[in-house]
Amino acid sequence: AKKAGRNNFQIYTHALNAALTERVTLEYNLRQAIELEEFILHYQPKVDFTTGKVCGAEALIRWQPEGQDLISPLKFITIAEETGLIETIGEWVIATACYKAKALQQKTGQYVPIAVNVSPRQFRQSNLANTIKKILAVTQLDPSYLELEITENTLIDDSSKFIETLHSLKKIGVKLAIDDFGTGYSSLAYLKDFPIDRLKIDKVFVSSIEEDPKNKAILKAIVVLGKSLGIAVIAEGVETQYQYDYLKSIDCDQLQGYYYSKPLPEQQFEQLLLNQIES
Ligand code: C2E
Ligand code: CA
Numbered sequence: 001a002k003k004a005g006r007n008n009f010q011i012y013t014h015a016l017n018a019a020l021t022e023r024v025t026l027e028y029n030l031r032q033a034i035e036l037e038e039f040i041l042h043y044q045p046k047v048d049f050t051t052g053k054v055c056g057a058e059a060l061i062r063w064q065p066e067g068q069d070l071i072s073p074l075k076f077i078t079i080a081e082e083t084g085l086i087e088t089i090g091e092w093v094i095a096t097a098c099y100k101a102k103a104l105q106q107k108t109g110q111y112v113p114i115a116v117n118v119s120p121r122q123f124r125q126s127n128l129a130n131t132i133k134k135i136l137a138v139t140q141l142d143p144s145y146l147e148l149e150i151t152e153n154t155l156i157d158d159s160s161k162f163i164e165t166l167h168s169l170k171k172i173g174v175k176l177a178i179d180d181f182g183t184g185y186s187s188l189a190y191l192k193d194f195p196i197d198r199l200k201i202d203k204v205f206v207s208s209i210e211e212d213p214k215n216k217a218i219l220k221a222i223v224v225l226g227k228s229l230g231i232a233v234i235a236e237g238v239e240t241q242y243q244y245d246y247l248k249s250i251d252c253d254q255l256q257g258y259y260y261s262k263p264l265p266e267q268q269f270e271q272l273l274l275n276q277i278e279s
C-alpha cells in the first residue's frame with residue numbers, strides 16, 4: 001500500500017508539473033501573440049425579430065498563430081484574465097471593433113452597433129472609461145454604436161469605484177448589455193440601479209427548450225421582465241426553427257445564433273450588410 005501511495009504521489013506531481021508547464025507556455029505564447037498582433041475578430045450578426053434584418057454584431061476574438069488554425073477564446077481568455085494580459089488584449093479588441101464599426105458605416109451606409117466582451121478584470125481597470133473615450137475620439141465612432149457586454153458576475157462588485165466606472169461609461173454614451181443573463185450569482189437589483197440597455201439570455205435556456213419546457217417559462221419571464229423595464233432582450237445560441245418560432249411568439253426583440261449565422265470573418269460580415277441593402 002505504501003508503494004502504491006508513493007506511485008500515486010509521483011503521478012500526481014507529474015500531472016501537476018505538466019499542467020504548470022502548459023500554463024507557463026501558454027502565458028509566454030500569449031505575450032508573443034500580443035507582440036506579433038496575432039489576434040483577429042469575427043463578427044456574429046444579431047437579427048431583429050420584427051424586421052428580420054441584421055441590427056448589430058458581437059465581436060468575438062480568435063487567435064491565429066502564423067500558419068496554424070484559429071484558436072478559440074475558450075482556450076486563452078481565462079489565462080489572459082488571470083495574468084492580467086486581458087487588459088492589453090481587451091484594449092486591442094475595443095479599438096479594433098470601433099475602427100471596424102466606423103469603417104462599416106462608411107462602406108455600407110448601414111449603422112449597426114458592435115458589441116465587445118469586457119471581462120470582470122478589464123472592467124475593474126482604473127482607466128477603462130478613459131481608454132474607451134480616447135478610442136472613440138480616435139476612430140470617430142459615435143459612442144452609441146459601441147456596446148459593452150458584461151456578465152452578471154462583473155456586477156457583484158458594487159464598490160463605489162465600480163459604480164463610478166458604470167456611470168462614466170453611460171455619460172460617454174456607450175451601451176451596456178448583460179451577457180449570459182440568468183446564469184450569474186448577483187441579485188436582480190442592479191436592473192433598477194444600473195443603466196442597462198440590453199439583456200442577453202444565455203444559450204443554456206435556449207438550447208434545451210425542446211427537452212425541458214421549464215426553460216420556455218424562463219425565456220418568457222425574461223422577455224416580460226425586459227419589456228416592463230424598457231430593456232431590449234436578445235436570445236443567444238438560437239440554432240433551430242423551433243427555438244426561433246418560440247422566441248418570436250413570446251415577442252423577444254432580437255436573436256443571435258447559428259440559426260441565422262455563425263460568427264463571420266470581417267469581409268463576410270461586411271458583404272452581409274451590403275447584400276441587405278439590396279434586398
Ligand atoms: P459569449 O460572450 O457568451 O459568446 C457567445 C459564444 O457562443 C461564442 O463563442 C459564439 O461563437 C457562440 N455561439 C454563437 N451562436 C451559437 C449557437 O447558435 N450555438 C452555440 N452552441 N454557440 C453559439 P466563442 O466565439 O467561442 O466565444 C466564447 C467565449 O469567449 C465568449 O462567450 C466570451 O465569454 C469569450 N470571448 C470571446 N471574445 C472575447 C473577447 O474579445 N474578450 C473577452 N473578454 N472574452 C471574449
Ligand atoms: Ca458575449
Ligand code: CA
Binds near residue numbers: 200203236
Ligand atoms: Ca453570452
Ligand code: CA
Binds near residue numbers: 180
Ligand atoms: Ca458565455
